Amino acid sequence: MNVPNSRKTCNDHFLLINQEKWPTSISTSVYVAGLAYCFIGLTIASSLFMNALETIMKQTRMVTQKDPLSGLQVARRERVWNLAVADVTLLALGTSFPQISLALIDAFKNLGQLSDSDLHQSQRKMGEHGIWREQMTGVLVAPTPRRAVNLDNVGNLSVALKNAVAIPDAYVQPEGLRPDVPYDGYSEETDQIPVVDLHNSNTGTVEERQRIISDIGCACKEWGFLQVLNHGVPDRLMQRLTDLGTRFFQMPAAEKEKAAFGQVGYEGRHVYMPERVQWVETLALVTGPDPNLEDILRVTCADYREEFIATVNEYIQEIQRVGLVLLELMAESLALEKSFFSQHFEKNSTSVTRFNYYPPCPLPSVALGLFPHADPNCITILNQDDIGGLQIRKDGRWISVRPLKDTLVVNVGDSLQAWTNGHFKSVEHRAVLNSVKPRLSVVFFYSPYAQAAMAPPLKLVDECHPLLYRPFTWAEYFPRMQKKRMEGKVGIDTFMRLDHKEDSPT
Numbered sequence: 001m002n003v004p005n006s007r008k009t010c011n012d013h014f015l016l017i018n019q020e021k022w023p024t025s026i027s028t029s030v031y032v033a034g035l036a037y038c039f040i041g042l043t044i045a046s047s048l049f050m051n052a053l054e055t056i057m058k059q060t061r062m063v064t065q066k067d068p069l070s071g072l073q074v075a076r077r078e079r080v081w082n083l084a085v086a087d088v089t090l091l092a093l094g095t096s097f098p099q100i101s102l103a104l105i106d107a108f109k110n111l112g113q114l115s116d117s118d119l120h121q122s123q124r125k126m127g128e129h130g131i132w133r134e135q136m137t138g139v140l141v142a143p144t145p146r147r148a149v150n151l152d153n154v155g156n157l158s159v160a161l162k163n164a165v166a167i168p169d170a171y172v173q174p175e176g177l178r179p180d181v182p183y184d185g186y187s188e189e190t191d192q193i194p195v196v197d198l199h200n201s202n203t204g205t206v207e208e209r210q211r212i213i214s215d216i217g218c219a220c221k222e223w224g225f226l227q228v229l230n231h232g233v234p235d236r237l238m239q240r241l242t243d244l245g246t247r248f249f250q251m252p253a254a255e256k257e258k259a260a261f262g263q264v265g266y267e268g269r270h271v272y273m274p275e276r277v278q279w280v281e282t283l284a285l286v287t288g289p290d291p292n293l294e295d296i297l298r299v300t301c302a303d304y305r306e307e308f309i310a311t312v313n314e315y316i317q318e319i320q321r322v323g324l325v326l327l328e329l330m331a332e333s334l335a336l337e338k339s340f341f342s343q344h345f346e347k348n349s350t351s352v353t354r355f356n357y358y359p360p361c362p363l364p365s366v367a368l369g370l371f372p373h374a375d376p377n378c379i380t381i382l383n384q385d386d387i388g389g390l391q392i393r394k395d396g397r398w399i400s401v402r403p404l405k406d407t408l409v410v411n412v413g414d415s416l417q418a419w420t421n422g423h424f425k426s427v428e429h430r431a432v433l434n435s436v437k438p439r440l441s442v443v444f445f446y447s448p449y450a451q452a453a454m455a456p457p458l459k460l461v462d463e464c465h466p467l468l469y470r471p472f473t474w475a476e477y478f479p480r481m482q483k484k485r486m487e488g489k490v491g492i493d494t495f496m497r498l499d500h501k502e503d504s505p506t
C-alpha cells in the first residue's frame with residue numbers, strides 16, 4: 001500500500017498481536033468492546049469492594065474499661081476499625097487509580113525488560129502513590145491517639161458511652177426509683193394536664209377572665225401544674241434562649257468549667273446523695289435581686305457572651321411579667337386581693353434561672369435526669385425544647401408531659417403550697433432521659449423578696465382547712481431545704497409545718 005510521506009502507518013501493536021495488519025474498523029471494534037467489558041468488570045469489582053469495606057467497618061467488639069468514678073468495670077461496644085480507614089482507602093483508590101492502571105498496562109507492555117518505560121516515568125510524575133501506602137500504614141499500625149477525657153462530666157460521659165451496654169453504677173438508680181414510664185410514654189392522663197390560654201386574661205370580657213381564673217385555680221389545687229398558651233413571650237426570644245443555652249452545653253467541658261462557681265454557674269455532675277448521681281448538666285444563673293450572669297460568664301463563651309447575657313436579660317423581663325400575671329390570677333382564684341402575692345415580687349424578687357441539659361443516656365430505663373422533687377420556691381416557669389422528658393406525679397402515678405410548641409410550663413412550688421395553707425399543691429416531678437437526643441429546659445424559679453413574710457391569709461383558714469404552716473420568709477426557708485431538695489416532696493412539711501415534730505435546722 002502506497003502511503004504519502006506525511007502520514008505514517010502505525011506498525012506497532014498495543015495488546016493485539018499483528019494488529020497493524022488488521023483492518024482499522026475491526027481493531028477499533030475490538031478495542032471498544034474490550035473497553036466496555038473492562039468498564040463493566042470495574043463496576044462489579046467496585047461494588048464488591050464497597051460491600052466488603054462496609055462489612056469490615058461494621059465490625060464491633062466489647063471492651064471493658066474502669067470507670068474512674070465508681071471504680072467499676074464498664075462494658076461498652078466499640079468499632080474494631082477507625083472510620084478513617086474507610087475514608088483513606090476510598091481517597092487512596094480515587095486518587096491512585098490512574099497510576100495503578102498505568103502501572104499495570106506498563107508492566108504488561110514491558111514484560112521481560114529491565115528499564116523503566118515512558119509510561120512508568122510519566123505515572124511517577126503524576127502522583128505520589130507512596131502517600132496511600134503511608135497513610136494506610138499510619139492508620140493501621142499506629143494506635144489512634146486518645147486524649148484523657150474527664151468522665152466526671154456527664155456531657156463527656158455521654159459521648160464516651162455512646163452505644164454502651166452499661167453505665168457507671170452511680171447513675172443506676174435503685175429498682176423502685178427507675179423510670180417506669182419512658183420519656184415519650186404519653187397516656188390518657190397526659191391529655192388531661194390543664195392547658196390555659198392567657199390570651200384574654202387582660203383584654204377579654206369579665207366572663208372570659210373569670211374562666212381563666214377558675215381554670216388556673218383548679219389546675220393549682222388539683223395538679224399544682226399547668227401549661228400556658230399565649231403568654232406573650234415572643235416565640236423567637238424563647239427559641240434564641242434555647243439555642244444559646246444549647247450552644248453553651250455543646251462547648252468542651254474545660255470551657256464550661258470556666259463558669260463553675262460551686263452552688264451557682266455550671267455543674268457537670270449532679271450529686272445530691274453521695275451514691276446517686278443525676279444525668280444532667282446545669283447552668284444556674286442568679287437573675288434576682290442581684291444578677292450574677294456577667295460574673296458567671298466572664299471568662300467563657302467569648303464568641304457569644306454579649307448576646308447570651310442580653311438574651312437572658314430580655315427573657316427575664318418577659319418571664320417576670322408572665323409570673324406577675326399568673327400570681328394575680330392565682331390570688332383571684334382564691335378570692336384574695338389581686339396583688340396578694342404579686343406585691344411581694346414587684347421589687348427585689350428572688351429568682352434563679354437554670355438551664356438543664358440532659359445529654360443522651362445509653363440506658364435511660366435505669367438512670368434519671370432529675371430525681372423526683374418538688375420545687376422549693378413559689379412558682380416555676382419552664383421553657384423547654386420539643387424533646388420531652390418532664391414527668392409529674394399525680395395520685396401516685398407518673399405522667400409524661402407532652403411538650404407543646406410555644407407553651408410555658410408552670411408549676412406550684414412548696415412555698416406557695418404553704419402560703420396558701422395547702423389549698424394549692426406543689427407538684428412532685430422528675431426528668432427522664434432518652435438515648436438519642438439531648439434535651440434542654442430553661443427553668444425560672446420565682447420567689448418573693450427575701451424577707452417577705454409568707455403567712456397563710458385568714459381567708460384560707462377554716463374548720464375544714466386548719467392552719468398548717470407557720471409564717472416564714474424565703475431567706476429562712478431556702479438554706480434549710482437545700483439538702484432535702486432532691487428527696488421527693490418533703491422539704492416544706494419538714495421545716496414549716498406546725499404539726500411536724502423535728503422542725504430543726506440541719
Ligand SMILES: O=C(O)CCC(=O)C(=O)O
Pocket residue numbers: 354356370375384389390391429430431441443
Ligand atoms: O427539665 C425539666 O423538665 C425539669 C426541671 C426541673 O424540674 C428543675 O430544674 O427543677
Ligand SMILES: [Fe+2]
Pocket residue numbers: 373374375429
Ligand atoms: Fe423542678
